[in-house]
Amino acid sequence: MVSQNISIENTRQWYRTAPVTAFPADGGGCVKIGERQIAVFHFKATGEWYACQNMCPHKAQMILARGLIGDCQGEPKVACPFHKKTFSLKTGQNLNGEEYAIETYPVRVEDGFVYIAL
Amino acid sequence: MTNIVVVGNGMAGFKFCEKLLARTEGIATDGGRFSLTVFGEEPRPAYDRVHLSAYFSGTPADELTLAPAGWYADHGIRLFTGECVVQIDRDARTVTTHSGRCVPYDVLVMATGSAPFVPSVPGIHKDGIFVYRTIEDLEAITNWGRQATRAAVIGGGLLGLEAAKAALDMGLETHVVEFAPRLMPRQLDSAGAGILKAKMEAIGVSIHLSKNTTHFEGYDRVAGLRFADDTVLDADMVIISAGIKPRDELARKIGLAIGPRGGIVVNDAMQTSDPAIYAVGECALHGGMIYGLVAPAYEMADVVASAIAKHADLESERAAGPTKLFTGFDMSTKLKLIGVDVASFGDPFCETTKHRSLVWEDRLNGIYKRVNISEDGKYLLGGILVGEAEAYNMLLQTCKNRILLPPTPEDLLLPARKGEGTAAGAGVMSLPDEALICSCEGISKGDICSSITEKELGDVAAIKKCTKAGTGCGGCVPMLGDLLTETLKAQGKIVRKVLCEHFDHTRQELYDLVRINEEETFDEVLAHYGKGHGCEVCKPAVASILASVHNDLIARHSVIQDTNDRYLANIQRGGTYSVVPRVAGGEITPDRLIALGQVAQKYNLYCKITGGQRIDLFGARVDQLPMIWEELIEAGFESGHAYGKALRTVKSCVGSTWCRFGVQDSVGFAIEIENRYKGLRAPHKLKSAVSGCVRECAEAQSKDFGIIATEKGWNLYVCGNGGAKPQHAQLLASDIDRETCIRYIDRFLMFYIKTAEPLARTATWLNKLEGGMGYLRSVVIDDVLGLNEQFEQEMQRLVDAYQCEWKSVVESDDLRSEYRHFINTSDPDPTLAFVEERGQKRPAGW
Structure with a gap:
């Protein structure tokens, strides 16, 4: 656990994005970090936050933040609004059994702000 | 070692082999216990003669084969095709073929079948006259047919009409000549045959009844038929299909008992007058009858297989049982003749039985049904079906099993409603x-x-x-x-159609629960009836239920909506949205058209007219949507709900206001309907249309509910569908006034909304509705559920709760703030890209 944290600290940088209140509960929002678009999701019931690339790899559309979130057998997931391709928000893995996956990023909440490590 | 020899490799002969193998399962033919030898005079192994006419519609001869030559070899059967048995020595128990092959037998099975009966009419041997029995006959007919123009088929029975179809398929002018005063005299009565005749004539087959052919015209090639009444029918091809004649010549030659009009006499065990010789199929005369159908032939084959297996002690344990006997056979039959269903079952005529007949005749649609019922009204004795024979199987079973009839046997006949x-x-x-x-x-x-x-x-x-x-x-x-x-x-x-892994309820159950317990949010519904976080399946489904129950502003539940409902616009390639304002009934003033154009120009939106008589503005960024709508609302527009599983449009034609044919004000009614149901959320989208006359220019019969004007009022059609599986709407009520029409639509829509599965259009819903249209009619019109008052009240509440969603959003800073691409900056999505095409923009490649 400790070594993992260190490796993230070593290779990634944390970015402060927006206040918690700016994000919809049980939905997603997109943040711009430099030129990158990151989708951020908040599961209100469990207080969990997830972040992933905003681009759906299926048709290369900047859209995932507008997707519906939920779970598949407890695994948190997002469904792309275009064709309902679903991805695990923990691993980025495609849950429809297709090849392409997405990048996911660590999220932490501090002082009422949402931070993402890229 | 028992040597079994089968003379004849037709359908009956083949079936005998198959049945014998089944009864002697596990006893190998090459193991010394028995041998099976089959002779067939045709060049190919047994094929399906019943479906012979399929040959003309393109089925290759191979596909008609019952089993390939390899099958016989695999089962140790010696098959000799193209080899004709010419002599049987009953004392020495041998058979000899035309090639001189001599094979001994212990048991012999005659399966020689039948030949077409060819009347001895002068000129019968002219070229161009054919019989219809074997694949070789068909090949000859096909060859001749290429240069022929007019075919006459002699014989209006089953096979004759099959042959007529073949001629028709070859593109020939086709005539059927029947000696009897009606078609299919053995199966149909004159009324049924009359309907069949009309149907045949409608598709181009000319029927000539009570015609006795006395002479074939022509020199060496046939040119026509001359009848006893001295009339002539020109024809350059003739197919004779005037019945069958058992192939009993070999049996006759070796002295077996033969019936007075032909056929090898057999007992109930299908044994001929020589106990070592059996006969099956169309060559066998049982109880004074030749059975010209495949089912009794197969039954005979099994009887013989059973007898031989038993007597030669070859029976496998599984097959053991009393010897089977043939005790006559039901001649019921159903077939499709040139697209017309024809069936007769049991005793179709009841000429000698006391009975009562019920007859249904619909000359318009060419349907004739007759059932014969025992005098006490308890049992079905037989009947005839022409034009519609869906009930055949059930009627046949009712007849055969002597099932007690319902007190209203006419139900047996009434046309099955779609x-x-x-x-x-x-x-x-x-x-x-x-x-x-x-x-x-x-x-x-x-x-x-x-x-x-x-x-x-x-x-x-x-x-x-x-x-x-x-x-x-x-x-x-x-x-x-x-x-x-x-x-x-x-x-x-x-399997019960539960919503998804989060809800162990069907949509209907959940709808009822929400209505009774009045949950107002997804979280409440999930907490009360579900588990987990929900997903992209149950969230929009529950959102739809909440909207259908409360008609609350869906923008207040944005995170459980599919993206179109979340942003109240239709997402398009590239991630921009399209905007469709409501244009009720398709009626729009020049001022409003100009206003639309100005908005489109200002925001550089691509314009297209929709199929629902509205105007679609494409290419709006998510952050532009509230601004666009602010202007549209200012110009008097409201949301068109093109994004929702909701009422879309009510299309109309101009009707009596402009059209010289219109009989009612279809535009006015369409606008009234559209304004009544706008914003109504349903399991799937709803489309409607109103046509001003029977010409149906608004295409109302392809809509979820469609209305067509009549002289007296309106006809209401429901559950139509365009799309991938088009389906015509069905008539729910006719000649009703506007108020009744609206009441029926209220009830119909509420019943659909309450009971449909998620994303089921009305057509799909109706197809799965037990009892179908009849049941729907009884709910909506006859109120069998007693819920109509409630349906109407609920609908009225939804109508009263209507608000323009876009107006609510535009007026709320809070809701407007959700329309942005980024949370942490007001920049638009920098990846959006457009190209120009035909003077407008469109998104760059997908």
């Missing part, structure tokens, strides 16, 4: 287990049901493969489907 569960489907489980479902193969209901259960068969193809039922004439295949469905249902194998 969409209504047919009596046959519902009643199939009421048959006894012994009921013979497949007469061709002799498979009972019990056999089929136990196979479905024990072998876990899941479709009709598997049933056919496993039990052989349905592999003969195929007439029982619909019943196999019914048996499968009912058997699975009895096992509880119908």
Whole structure:
């Protein structure tokens, strides 16, 4: 656990994005970090936050933040609004059994702000 | 070692081999216990003569083969095709073929079949006159037909009409000549035959009745038929199909008993006058009858297989049982003749039995049905069906199994209404287990049901493969489907259509729960009835239920909506949205058209007219949507709900206001309807239309509910569908006034909204609705559920709760703030890209 944290600290940088209140509960929002678009999701019931690339790899559309979130057998997931391709928000893995996956990023909440490590 | 020889390799001869192998399962033919030798005079192994006319519609001869030559070899059967048996020595027990081959037998099976009966009419040997029996005959007919123009078929029976179809398929002018005063005299009465004649004539087959051919015209090639009444029918091809004549010449030659009009006499065990010789199929005369159908021939084959296996002590344990006997056979038959269903069953005429007949005749649609009922009204004795024979299987079973008739036997005859569960489907489980479902193969209901259960068969193809039922004439295949469905249902194998892993409820159950307990948010619904976080399936479904129950502003539940409902616009390639303001009934003023154009120009939106008589503005960024709508609302527009599973448009034609044909004000009514139901959320989108006259320019019959003006009022059609599986709407009520029409639509829509599965259009819903259209009509019109008052009140509440969603959003800073691409900056999405095409923009590549 400790070594993992260190490796993230070593290779990634944390970015402060927006206040918690700016994000919809049980939905997603997109943040711009430099030129990158990151989708951020908040599961209100469990207080969990997830972040992933905003681009759906299926048709290369900047859209995932507008997707519906939920779970598949407890695994948190997002469904792309275009064709309902679903991805695990923990691993980025495609849950429809297709090849392409997405990048996911660590999220932490501090002082009422949402931070993402890229 | 028992030597079994079969003379004849037609359908009966083949079936005998198959049945014998089944009865001697496990006893190898090459193991010294018995040998099986088959002679066939045709050049190819046995083929399906029943479906011979399929040859003309393109089925290759190979596909008609019952089993390839390899099958015989694999089972140790010696098959000699193209070899004709010419002599049988009953003392030495040998058969000799035309090539001089001599084979000994212990048991002989005559399966020589029949030949077409060819009347001895002068000129019968002219070129261009054919019989219709073998593939070689068909090849000859095809060759001749290429240079012929007019074909006459002699014989208006089953086979004759088949031959007529073949001629028609070849593109020839086709005539059928029948000696009797009606078509199919052995199966149909004169009224039924009359309907069949009209149907035949409608598709271009000329029918000549009571015609006795006395002479064939022409020099060496046939040129016509001269009849006893001295009339002439020109024809350059003649197909003779005037009945069959048993092939008994060999039996006659060796002194077996022959019937006065031909046929090898057999007893109930199918034994000829020589106990070592059996006969099966169309050459056998049993009880004074020649059976010209495949099902009795197969039954005879099994009887002989049973007798031989028993006497030669070859019976496998499984097949052991009393020797089978042939005790006559039901000649019921159903077939499709040139697209016309024809069936007769039991005793179709009841000429010698006291009975009562019920007749239904619909000359307009060419339907004739007759059933004969015992004098006490208890039993079905037989009947005739022409033009519509869906009820055949059930009627046949009712007849054969002496099932007590309902007190209103006329129900047996009434036309099956589309969409209504047919009596046959519902009643199939009421048959006894012994009921013979497949007469061709002799498979009972019990056999089929136990196979479905024990072998876990899941479709009709598997049933056919496993039990052989349905592999003969195929007439029982619909019943196999019914048996499968009912058997699975009895096992509880119908899976309840629950929403998803988060809700163990159907949509209907959840709808009722929400209505009763008045949950107002997804979280409440999930907490009360579900588990987990929900997903992309149940969230929009619950959102739709909440909207249908409360008609609350859906923008207040944005995170559980699909993206179109979340942003109240239709997402398009590239991630921009399109905007469709409501244009009720398709009626729009020039001022509003100009306003739309100005908005489109200002925001550089691509414009297109929709199929629903509205204007679609494409290419709006998510952050532009509230601004665009602010301007549209200012110009008097409101949301068109093109993004929602909701009422879309009510299309109209101009009707009586402008059109010289219109009989009612269709535009006015369309606007009224559209304004009444706008914003109504349903399991799927709803489309409607109103046409001002029967010409139906608004295409109302392809809509979820469509209205067509009549002289007296309006006809209401429901459950139509365009799209991938088009389906015509069906008439719910006719000549009703506006108020009644609206009341019926209220009830219909509420019933649909309450009971449909998620994302089921009305057409799909109706198709799955038990009882179909009849039931729907009884709910909406006759109020069998007693819920209509409630339906109307609920609808009125939804109508009263309507608000323009876009107006609410535009007026709320809070809701407007959700329309942005980024949370942490007001920049638009920098990846959006457009290209120009035909003077407008469109998104760059996908």
